[in-house]
Amino acid sequence: MTGRRHLLAVAAGLPAAALAHDARAQQRLASLYMFIPAGPGGGWDGLGRAIEQVARQAGLVGSFQFENVGGAGGSVGLPRFVGQRRGRPDALMVAGSIMVGATLTNKTPVGLKDVTPVARMTEEAGVVVVPASSDIKDLKGFLDALKANPGGTSIAGGSAGGTDHITLGLILKALGRSAKEGSYVAFAGGGPAQAAILGAQVKAGISGYSEFAEQIKSGRMRALATTGDQRLDPAIPTLKESGVDVVITNWRGVFAPPGIRPDARDKLVALMTEIHALPAWTEMLKTREWADAFLTGDAFSAFLAQDVTQTEAVLKDIGLA
Amino acid sequence: MMDSIAGLQLGFANALTLGNLGWALLGCFLGTAIGVLPGIGPALTIALLLPITFKVEATGAFILFCGVFYGAMYGGSTTSILLNTPGESGSIITALEGAKMARNGRAGPALATAAIGSFVAGTIGTLGISFLGPVVVNLALKLGPAEYFSLMLLCFVTVSAVLGGSALRGLTSLFFGLLLGLVGIDLQTGQPRMTLGVPELLDGVNVVLVAVALFAVGETLYMAWRHTNAAPQVRQVGSIMMSRQDWRRSIGPWFRGSLLGFPFGVMPAGGTEMPTMLSYYAERKLVKPEHAKEFGTTGAIEGVAGPEAANNAAAAGILVPMLTLGLPTSATAAIMLSAFQSYGINPGPLLFEQQGALVWTLIASLYIANIMLVVLNLPLVGLWARILKIPQPQLYAGILVFATIGTYGISNSVTDLVLLYVIGIIGMFMRRFDFPTAPVVIGMILGPMAEQAMRQALTISEGDWTTFLTRPVSLAILLLALVALVGPRLYGRFAGAR
Numbered sequence: 001m002t003g004r005r006h007l008l009a010v011a012a013g014l015p016a017a018a019l020a021h022d023a024r025a026q027q028r029l030a031s032l033y034m035f036i037p038a039g040p041g042g043g044w045d046g047l048g049r050a051i052e053q054v055a056r057q058a059g060l061v062g063s064f065q066f067e068n069v070g071g072a073g074g075s076v077g078l079p080r081f082v083g084q085r086r087g088r089p090d091a092l093m094v095a096g097s098i099m100v101g102a103t104l105t106n107k108t109p110v111g112l113k114d115v116t117p118v119a120r121m122t123e124e125a126g127v128v129v130v131p132a133s134s135d136i137k138d139l140k141g142f143l144d145a146l147k148a149n150p151g152g153t154s155i156a157g158g159s160a161g162g163t164d165h166i167t168l169g170l171i172l173k174a175l176g177r178s179a180k181e182g183s184y185v186a187f188a189g190g191g192p193a194q195a196a197i198l199g200a201q202v203k204a205g206i207s208g209y210s211e212f213a214e215q216i217k218s219g220r221m222r223a224l225a226t227t228g229d230q231r232l233d234p235a236i237p238t239l240k241e242s243g244v245d246v247v248i249t250n251w252r253g254v255f256a257p258p259g260i261r262p263d264a265r266d267k268l269v270a271l272m273t274e275i276h277a278l279p280a281w282t283e284m285l286k287t288r289e290w291a292d293a294f295l296t297g298d299a300f301s302a303f304l305a306q307d308v309t310q311t312e313a314v315l316k317d318i319g320l321a
Numbered sequence: 322m323m324d325s326i327a328g329l330q331l332g333f334a335n336a337l338t339l340g341n342l343g344w345a346l347l348g349c350f351l352g353t354a355i356g357v358l359p360g361i362g363p364a365l366t367i368a369l370l371l372p373i374t375f376k377v378e379a380t381g382a383f384i385l386f387c388g389v390f391y392g393a394m395y396g397g398s399t400t401s402i403l404l405n406t407p408g409e410s411g412s413i414i415t416a417l418e419g420a421k422m423a424r425n426g427r428a429g430p431a432l433a434t435a436a437i438g439s440f441v442a443g444t445i446g447t448l449g450i451s452f453l454g455p456v457v458v459n460l461a462l463k464l465g466p467a468e469y470f471s472l473m474l475l476c477f478v479t480v481s482a483v484l485g486g487s488a489l490r491g492l493t494s495l496f497f498g499l500l501l502g503l504v505g506i507d508l509q510t511g512q513p514r515m516t517l518g519v520p521e522l523l524d525g526v527n528v529v530l531v532a533v534a535l536f537a538v539g540e541t542l543y544m545a546w547r548h549t550n551a552a553p554q555v556r557q558v559g560s561i562m563m564s565r566q567d568w569r570r571s572i573g574p575w576f577r578g579s580l581l582g583f584p585f586g587v588m589p590a591g592g593t594e595m596p597t598m599l600s601y602y603a604e605r606k607l608v609k610p611e612h613a614k615e616f617g618t619t620g621a622i623e624g625v626a627g628p629e630a631a632n633n634a635a636a637a638g639i640l641v642p643m644l645t646l647g648l649p650t651s652a653t654a655a656i657m658l659s660a661f662q663s664y665g666i667n668p669g670p671l672l673f674e675q676q677g678a679l680v681w682t683l684i685a686s687l688y689i690a691n692i693m694l695v696v697l698n699l700p701l702v703g704l705w706a707r708i709l710k711i712p713q714p715q716l717y718a719g720i721l722v723f724a725t726i727g728t729y730g731i732s733n734s735v736t737d738l739v740l741l742y743v744i745g746i747i748g749m750f751m752r753r754f755d756f757p758t759a760p761v762v763i764g765m766i767l768g769p770m771a772e773q774a775m776r777q778a779l780t781i782s783e784g785d786w787t788t789f790l791t792r793p794v795s796l797a798i799l800l801l802a803l804v805a806l807v808g809p810r811l812y813g814r815f816a817g818a819r
Contacts, residue, residue, distance in 0.1 A: 039368070039652075046659070069732065071524030072506050079520045105511030106523060154781040161511035185466075185780050186508050188773075191642070191649040195589030198646065199462030202781060214647050214669025287665065320511055 028271045030062040033091040037077025037099070039070035043208075044094040047121060047252050050288065054280045060271060073102025073162065079110045085257035089264035092118065096252035097163050100304075100311050105161030105320045112255070112308070116265055117300045119272040120253035122285065123293035125228030126167050127209045127236070129221040131200040139224040139242050142204060143175060150181040156193045156202040160186040161320050163250045164206040167227055169314040170246040171239065179317035197221060208250055210289060228291070251293055251307075253300070269296045325452050332681030336689055341384050344377075345686055348385040349693045352392015356408050357400050358727045363393040364652035371660060379664045379679055384686040386657055391443060391690045394636045395698055398435040398629050403428060403708055404720050406537040406727070411593035411632035413532045413762055414601045417483065418616065418624030420536070425619045428706040429561035434571045434622055435629040436698040437563075442579040442630035443691040446637025449583045451684055454641045455673075461588045461642070466777035467788050469590050471798035473771035476595050476763075478805045479602035483759040485617070490756045498764025501526050502772075509776050521736035528765050530728055534741045535758040537724045539748020541717045546749065548714070561703045570612065571626040574604050578630030585631075586638020589650045590774070593635040594766045600631040606809070637687070644680055646670050 034052065038044040045068065055061040069077035074095055085091040093115060103111040130136045136145060146153050150172060157164030165186070169179035185202055187193035194212070197205040198220055205212070205221070209232055215221040225239045226232045227248050239246045256268050275281055276294050285292055295303060335341070355361045367386050377385075397412035402419035415435065422431040449457070484491025504515045505525030516522040563571070578600040585591035604627040605616050615621040642648040647669035649655035661668045666676055673680055711719065728741045751758055782788035789795050 042659075071732075072520075075506075075523050076520050102511070106506060106513050108520065108523075109518075110520075151783050159511060160507075160509055183780055183783065185777050186511075187777070188508055191651075191655070192589050194646075194648050195462055195642070195650070196465065198648075199465060201465035214667050214671065218670035220646075220670055 026059075027062060028060050028267070028274070029090055031065065031090060032061045032063075033065045033067070033085070033088070035077065035081045035085070035091065035093040036066065036068045037070070037074035037081065037093065037095060039068055042070075043124075043250075043252060044074075044096065046288065047254075047290075048094045050284050051121075051254070051275060054278055054284055055271075055275050057280060058275070058278055060274060072106055073159065074099040075102050075106045075108045078103065078112075078115075079108070082110050082114050082258055087259040088257050089260050089267070091257050092254045092268065093257075094252065095255055097250050097307065097311075100308055101161045101163065101166060101315065102159075104308075104312055104315050112304065114258050116256040116258060116260055117304055118254045118256050118265065118268045118296065119276075120251050120293050120295040120300050120303065121272070121276070122253075122290040123228075123249040123251040124208050124210060124291060125226045125232050125238075125249050126164065126206055127212055127216070127226050127232075128167075128171075128204060128206050128224045128239075129197060129212050129216065130204045130224060131197055132220050132222055133200055134203070134222065136204070136224070137222075139237060139239075142224050143171075143244065145203070146172070147175045147177065150177055151183050153204065154183045154185055154202040156185045156187055156196045156205040157207055158186065158193065159188065160184065161315060161318075163208075163248065165318070166311055166314050167206050167246070167248050169318050170248060171244060173314070173317065174239075174244045174246050179314055180319055182318070213289075232291075249291075249293070253295075272296065328677060328681040329451060329685060331678060332683070332685030333688075335380060335678065335682040336384060336685040341381060341682075341686065342689065344381045344385040345388045345689050345693060348388020349392040349690050349697055350388075352389040352394075353396040353399075353694070353697065354392075355389070356393035356396020356398075358408060358723075358730060361727070361730045362409050362652070363390045364656050366393070367653060367656045367660070371656070371663070379666070380682050382660065382664075383657070383679070383683045384690075386660065387683060387687050388690045388693075390636065390653055390657075391633075391687065392694060394443075394633050395436065395439050395694045397632075398439070398625075399432065399705055400723075402431045402435060402625065403705060404537060404723065405540060406720060406724055407529060407532050408727075410528050410532075410766065411597055411636065412629070413528075413594070413766075414597040414628040415625055415632070416532070416536055417601065417759055418620045418622075421618070421620030422622065422625065423620070423706075423709060427620060427622075428709055429702055430563045430567045430622060431620070431625050432702040432705060433561075433563045433699065434567065434575075434626045436695055436702065438571065438575045438578065438626045438630040439633040439698075440691060440695040441575040442582060442633035443637060443694070444688070445576075445579040446583050446586070446634040447684065447687045447691060449587075449634075450637060450641055450644070450687070454587075455645050457584065457587045457638075458641050458645050461584070461591075464588060464590075464794065465792070466590075466774045466781065467792050467795045468798065469588075470771060470774040470778055471789060471795040471802070472595065473767050473774060475798055475802040475805065476598050476767055477771070478802050479598045480760050480763050481806075482602045482605045483617075483757060483763065485755070485757040487755070490754075491760050494751070494756050494758065494760040495764040498531075498761035499768040501531060501761070502765040502768035508773050509780070519736060521732075521734050525769070526740060526765070527731055527737070528762065530731060530737060530741055531744055531765055532762050533724045533728060534744035535748035535751070535761060537720050538741060538745030539752055539758065541721050541724075542745055542749040543752045544713065544717050546753075561706060567622055570622050573607075574600070574623045574627035575630045577603060577607075578627040578632075579634040582631035582634030582636075583638045586635035587641045588638075589642055589648060590770075591635065591638070592651065593632050593639075596631040596635050597628040598763060598767075600627040602805075603627065640687075643668065644672060644683075647672060 034048045036045045036048050052064040081093045136142050168182045172179050216223045223236045229247050355366045397408035398415045401407045401412040401416035405420035407413045407416050419431045582596040585596040604623040639651050642650050643654040649658045
């Protein structure tokens with residue numbers, strides 16, 4: 001009997017001890033369901049788990065439950081989240097610009113308009129590279145080649161209709177050519193695309209900066225320009241400052257299910273705002289080399305609408321939407 | 322060369338601690354277990370183990386991951402042979418002859434040749450990583466989409482080895498496979514094809530699911546349909562050990578399979594499927610005339626030894642682009658790369674220079690895992706083979722349960738289960754009307770890969786078809802495919818005329 005009472009006492013003591021330990025912040029949610037519409041190990045999964053790590057350490061959320069449903073740029077997972085979590089105030093889905101393009105090209109009936117925007121958290125600029133052996137030495141050389149003969153300037157990147165493909169479309173439009181003229185070679189995953197660029201099978205490549213960062217540092221790829229508003233690396237110019245009016249980043253954020261009450265949404269926005277303000281989050285952004293792109297509420301909704309319009313216009317030009 | 326040996330010495334010194342050996346053992350054990358289940362592969366397992374990277378030091382974690390990776394390759398063949406239920410795509414070809422051997426009382430030798438072949442191939446592959454890695458990978462980068470398309474055409478020739486008696490039936494099966502391979506989003510345009518508005522189909526139909534449905538579910542349903550109450554057949558477990566003849570017949574295929582598999586693994590778009598097909602085809606053509614009739618009937622040991630070795634050598638090869646260039650060329654490699662990142666290590670071309678000690682420890686642990694796996698698996702052969710003593714109705718019921726659970730494990734989706742049984746029923750009728758099922762799976766694997774490679778090559782060449790002929794390597798592979806296709810026929814006619 002004593003053994004059992006002892007156990008009960010320990011069991012009762014545990015949460016109390018945990019509370020005392022995490023007394024730095026007030027708990028906002030007892031549990032949070034985090035839906036990742038991509039496989040484990042990718043960018044969306046990384047953001048979801050980073051939020052878990054920071055929020056749990058600070059005691060803002062009691063426990064997390066994760067579900068990964070990968071495939072087709074999130075188009076497989078999204079309908080499941082919308083269908084199964086409708087109206088639930090304690091669920092979040094990680095998504096981003098890839099999903100904007102994917103749902104448009106895949107022509108799925110369910111899109112980002114069917115979920116509730118909560119917060120944009122991070123963004124990553126893209127980079128235009130050429131193989132080290134290429135005779136294209138700088139951005140000007142690349143733009144001249146692209147302008148003169150877009151069909152002959154093959155460019156490797158991720159799946160068709162994704163951020164990399166849209167970047168190429170925007171560059172072509174800025175050069176006064178049609179986005180359709182581009183010679184875009186889509187590869188499944190970063191590995192095969194990098195291999196094609198390293199082996200000089202294609203003339204150039206476009207992808208997220210972190211994908212190519214190590215190849216650039218080792219001198220196997222030459223970076224011509226990044227696609228953000230500001231320089232990522234002091235030595236690499238941006239497209240914008242070089243006179244090509246293109247700013248595009250791969251952003252990631254969190255969304256709530258459709259049909260939740262306004263106060264439930266405000267609560268989730270407050271939670272993300274609190275997480276964003278923690279020093280642990282700043283630290284996390286630094287170690288993961290993510291750029292802070294925090295934006296919530298109506299400002300985020302407005303940004304999203306604009307992103308969808310821009311993406312749709314480019315995809316229509318390429319002939320994919 | 323000397324650098325490699327010094328590196329290996331350092332690696333073994335680091336890996337041979339009690340704690341690290343423990344991680345290796347745990348990894349091998351876990352890997353074998355998940356390799357046995359269809360659906361759950363090494364990529365998913367390593368993803369689930371990722372949180373340990375917060376607690377365990379890098380060396381231990383990577384030794385564990387490598388154990389899982391190699392272990393899954395060993396385990397995948399076991400169910401292929403015993404239950405005709407491949408655990409992962411690299412062991413689909415093993416099921417062709419392996420399951421037939423098991424049905425004819427030769428499960429023991431089939432399992433043993435797979436285990437020892439995996440050991441031989443794993444060792445050759447790991448030696449390849451240690452000494453040839455950087456050289457081979459730079460050659461592999463010279464291959465572009467045009468060359469990959471030609472390689473896939475070469476692989477299509479191998480279909481002729483599994484077509485069976487009727488070319489019409491065999492080709493019908495092949496086209497069914499090509500059709501299944503088209504389902505899903507087209508990579509080059511992002512457009513959905515034949516998805517019938519079902520979101521789960523956007524990602525395509527899983528090839529392991531189709532193999533399990535046709536080989537295991539179809540077969541089981543067929544048995545249930547045709548079951549009579551006549552006296553049950555008693556299955557022979559037969560000898561567990563490989564006979565002297567089995568050894569003699571296995572050694573050639575082990576080495577040929579390993580040498581074929583490793584370079585395919587190193588190629589950024591190679592993978593384990595193509596070399597297993599080519600190895601099967603080669604062994605079928607090279608087999609001594611007195612054993613040729615065993616292929617497709619009672620099961621030929623060469624057809625297990627070769628593909629299984631090719632599978633394991635290719636798996637080892639996959640680690641080369643990851644370690645030398647930081648290129649993730651398979652799902653497993655991609656997850657291992659993200660594990661590197663959670664230790665703040667950025668894998669790339671500089672990995673060997675910056676993290677030499679870690680990389681060499683990892684390579685040393687591959688040797689250790691390989692030895693551990695053969696020691697772990699050989700004694701189990703007798704135990705596994707005994708599964709076949711279960712009376713047929715219960716055994717087949719068990720296979721059905723096992724296939725269903727494994728398939729659900731692929732993505733926790735009911736759609737997959739519906740697909741499993743719909744394709745299983747198709748498989749039952751194919752069996753009834755003598756349509757071979759292997760061409761379906763081959764078509765499904767090669768079709769989409771060949772299509773993407775062809776369109777990538779044509780985009781790069783601006784629609785110029787001669788790109789396949791003007792690139793020397795591509796042309797050489799195409800000529801080889803032509804020889805493989807018409808050579809035997811010409812030779813047959815020539816021999817017949819004399």
